[in-house]
Amino acid sequence: MISETVVELSRWQFAITAILHFLFIPLTLGLALLLALMESAYVLTGRSVYQAMAHLWGRLFAINFTLAMATRLLVVCQFGMNGSYFSHYAGDIFALPLAIEALTSFFLAAVLFGPYWFGWERLGKYQHLIVTWVIVLAVNASTYWILLANGWMQNPVAASFNYQSYRIELTDFAAFLSNPATIEKYLHTVAASYVTAAATLMGISAFWLLKKQDDELASKSFKLAAVVGMLAIVITVGLGDDTPYLNNSAQLAKRAAIHGQVNQNLLPDIETRIRSGIKAYVLLQDLRDDNKDPQLLAEFDQHKANLGYAWLLTPWHKDIIDAKDKQIALAAQSALPAYPTLLFWVYRLMIACGLVSLALFTLAAWHSVINKPLSVFLLRWSLYLVPLPWLACIAGWFVAEAGKQPWAIAGLLPTFWGVSSLTVPQLLISSIGYMIAYLALLVAGGYLMRQTILDRGLNKSGVQR
Numbered sequence: 001m002i003s004e005t006v007v008e009l010s011r012w013q014f015a016i017t018a019i020l021h022f023l024f025i026p027l028t029l030g031l032a033l034l035l036a037l038m039e040s041a042y043v044l045t046g047r048s049v050y051q052a053m054a055h056l057w058g059r060l061f062a063i064n065f066t067l068a069m070a071t072r073l074l075v076v077c078q079f080g081m082n083g084s085y086f087s088h089y090a091g092d093i094f095a096l097p098l099a100i101e102a103l104t105s106f107f108l109a110a111v112l113f114g115p116y117w118f119g120w121e122r123l124g125k126y127q128h129l130i131v132t133w134v135i136v137l138a139v140n141a142s143t144y145w146i147l148l149a150n151g152w153m154q155n156p157v158a159a160s161f162n163y164q165s166y167r168i169e170l171t172d173f174a175a176f177l178s179n180p181a182t183i184e185k186y187l188h189t190v191a192a193s194y195v196t197a198a199a200t201l202m203g204i205s206a207f208w209l210l211k212k213q214d215d216e217l218a219s220k221s222f223k224l225a226a227v228v229g230m231l232a233i234v235i236t237v238g239l240g241d242d243t244p245y246l247n248n249s250a251q252l253a254k255r256a257a258i259h260g261q262v263n264q265n266l267l268p269d270i271e272t273r274i275r276s277g278i279k280a281y282v283l284l285q286d287l288r289d290d291n292k293d294p295q296l297l298a299e300f301d302q303h304k305a306n307l308g309y310a311w312l313l314t315p316w317h318k319d320i321i322d323a324k325d326k327q328i329a330l331a332a333q334s335a336l337p338a339y340p341t342l343l344f345w346v347y348r349l350m351i352a353c354g355l356v357s358l359a360l361f362t363l364a365a366w367h368s369v370i371n372k373p374l375s376v377f378l379l380r381w382s383l384y385l386v387p388l389p390w391l392a393c394i395a396g397w398f399v400a401e402a403g404k405q406p407w408a409i410a411g412l413l414p415t416f417w418g419v420s421s422l423t424v425p426q427l428l429i430s431s432i433g434y435m436i437a438y439l440a441l442l443v444a445g446g447y448l449m450r451q452t453i454l455d456r457g458l459n460k461s462g463v464q465r
Contacts, residue, residue, distance in 0.1 A: 006423070012431075031197045089417075090159075097145040097146070106142045152409075154400065155180065203385060206218075206379040267333065279303045311417055312335055335406060360381055
């Protein structure tokens with residue numbers, strides 16, 4: 001059995017690397033759409049200010065896109081190093097959407113990034129516009145495939161344990177693609193990314209407008225971001241993420257925690273599942289000897305869905321077969337979120353950030369649509385708006401993943417079963433290495449973005465140098 005210290009360090013290592021990678025995703029995803037809208041306005045109207053906007057914000061997009069690809073490699077390395085049994089047990093399903101994403105949408109976006117960045121002078125304006133919109137479609141499709149894998153971990157549909165290979169296998173590809181956890185999470189995440197990008201553009205534009213009120217590029221950027229952000233946050237708040245309301249034990253426990261309810265009422269059902277899992281584990285030992293008795297197979301099929309619950313016993317009783325009532329009760333208690341109070345308040349932080357952002361976006365959009373002058377009050381509050389969607393995104397990610405614990409895959413694989421058999425020193429050394437790499441990327445990215453904001457690289461006519 002892997003030590004509890006190794007499991008906790010592994011959890012934190014993955015959480016930190018994933019959060020730091022995620023920092024670059026919303027801005028990259030949302031900026032792609034805004035750039036396409038700016039460039040479309042340029043092609044339709046021929047006004048150079050829209051071309052200058054696309055040039056300028058394209059620099060921020062390029063920085064974030066590059067950093068997102070770099071930090072993605074760190075996440076892949078971390079996962080490959082510290083998720084060996086997870087990869088063995090569920091790799092046939094989990095790796096499928098990631099492979100499709102890498103070979104299709106991600107590959108397409110990466111290939112087209114060169115023509116997008118270097119093609120302003122080499123491609124016609126219609127050709128460049130097509131490239132930009134294809135990148136928008138590619139990064140949105142990429143997000144779907146990533147969230148398909150993540151949504152399956154929250155709600156593992158179309159999956160069945162194969163007693164011969166000791167692995168989870170896909171049983172229905174159509175049901176896998178239409179997983180309700182994926183669809184809801186995708187719409188919510190994409191809309192939230194548009195909100196985040198719009199808030200960032202509004203904040204930067206407000207910074208410029210506070211210095212020079214007749215800055216046409218900043219004014220038009222502010223107004224476009226305000227309208228897009230208002231529409232996106234209405235969708236984000238209206239749709240929400242209904243994953244906690246799915247009918248599986250892990251999501252029921254998460255739902256109870258975020259609503260501050262006493263979740264001890266879930267324990268009887270969890271204990272029943274553990275006992276069913278013990279039965280599946282006992283039958284599995286008989287099936288190891290290539291016993292193909294139809295009655296034995298039929299009985300195993302009735303209980304195999306709860307096999308993961310039996311594995312919850314291993315920290316309390318290594319020999320699963322003869323677990324006692326007390327050990328079963330301890331295992332059931334461990335299936336509930338460890339920090340329900342933290343989940344309760346982080347969930348409310350996410351909602352509060354969303355509601356405040358909704359109010360500010362509505363005010364900014366109203367001023368923009370009726371072409372009302374942007375007041376100093378509104379511009380200053382737009383600066384304060386910038387971190388709110390970021391906080392909401394991180395809080396939402398925390399609630400989704402921390403609320404799923406102790407499961408790596410809800411109801412199928414406990415986290416302590418999925419991690420690699422590393423030592424504490426190995427985890428500490430690798431964690432320090434990842435932090436140094438992330439620090440270098442964050443410093444470089446922060447410096448480049450700061451320089452882009454402070455020195456817009458524009459001449460007096462508004463056209464890029």
